[in-house]
Amino acid sequence: MIILKLGGSIITRKDKTKPTLNPVNLERIAQEISVAKIKKMVIIHGAGSFGHPHAQKYQIGSPIKNEKELARMKRGFALTQNSVKNLNHFLCHYLLKWGIPAIAVPPSSFITSKNKRIERANLEIVEKYLEMGLVPVLHGDVVLDEDEDLKMAVISGDQLVTYLAEKLHPDRIILGSDVDGIYNRDPNRHQEAELLLVVKSLEDLEFLEGARTVDVTGGMAGKLGELLKLASKGTPSEIINAGKKGILLSALKGEKVKGTLITK
């Protein structure tokens, strides 16, 4: 079984302030997944410009001080969920167009968190879909939080990858990003930046500036932390550039591609 993460920056235009798809990438990525003919696969996608503007505006996951704030937060929660559901609909549309029987399993309908970490999740239905040969599609979402001050939280696609990997024991994890992998320095700011073929610890990075944007779910540092935690438990992952033609297809087929391997 493969867990495939598709970053929000690859399926949406993350530079936009309003929800904006990247239909060129969506079409190509769906095609590459279709050609790879993977028998069992879970897809997890980020929220990109469909989620972050709402989550950031309403500061979902920050402590709620009074009733007025709670009412506003509930609105933000519902708006965020409806927007990421819309992105999920479009991704599934492209997957279905290319013959992949994609079934949405939105975290807001079966996961709750505690201090922003997944606390309860019944994965039985996800497992049943997998057994049937259907492709469960999860995504970065808002969920209810058991912490009385927070009440709600944002669960990133990366946290979902970690959680599902721990529970479902995939053979491989592929993370489709909009960069070639992890650099030791920000490649946009340092000519001498080098792509790290292997990362075993946050210390392998000279500066935590590999991410071009710092997003609401923690940017590259958060992402790497999740993946290193995963690697420490025995499941390595690969970060590849899903924005360039053919790399995702090769990675899915198990071929050696340019990218960063996160391992213990």
Next chain:
Amino acid sequence: MIILKLGGSIITRKDKTKPTLNPVNLERIAQEISVAKIKKMVIIHGAGSFGHPHAQKYQIGSPIKNEKELARMKRGFALTQNSVKNLNHFLCHYLLKWGIPAIAVPPSSFITSKNKRIERANLEIVEKYLEMGLVPVLHGDVVLDEDEDLKMAVISGDQLVTYLAEKLHPDRIILGSDVDGIYNRDPNRHQEAELLLVVKSLEDLEFLEGARTVDVTGGMAGKLGELLKLASKGTPSEIINAGKKGILLSALKGEKVKGTLITK
């Protein structure tokens, strides 16, 4: 707590073969729900032209004879789910526009059935959303079925109403339809047809032709069967015309409106 069902025929154009919204009804209905200011409410909507054409084409819920049929059925299952998700997105959009914090909880992500009846459903998250003052929105959907020959089934909005009513014990159930209620005969075919103010048994109907259309989830007979079962357990329900201005608002406020009361 109120369970409000919105029929697929009221929020979509059910006469269309392609998914088609009824934006005029959606806007007005969202406004009426908003004005009624109900504190705790679950909304369940039908699939209308977003669900029935797919479910009917792929015959979801009929026995699967071979691998080829299974592959085709899985595609139909995924297509149906993605389409009703899209309808749910639009309904939530209108609800949010009118200030109602609507949260989708799609049956395909937490319910499984056995021979087309709901068998397992963890309603904890629905209950938590209700406690928070958020409005859970469920809908007619496809789910996995434990019957080895079926493997998949369609769960109608009406079956969801019955199931949730049994588990959540609502104070009232309101069913927004596109007709004034149940007639003793088809009002389109019999001038002498009378609106039944109360129905206690299927025998109160001279002919089971109150529904203008026979849909994939069983039409009016199926609907009435579900509601009578509910009434027999002590929870009456009202069928009202949500296609006419102001009736839903009055019903939500607890005012006496034209319609049919289903009771034991």
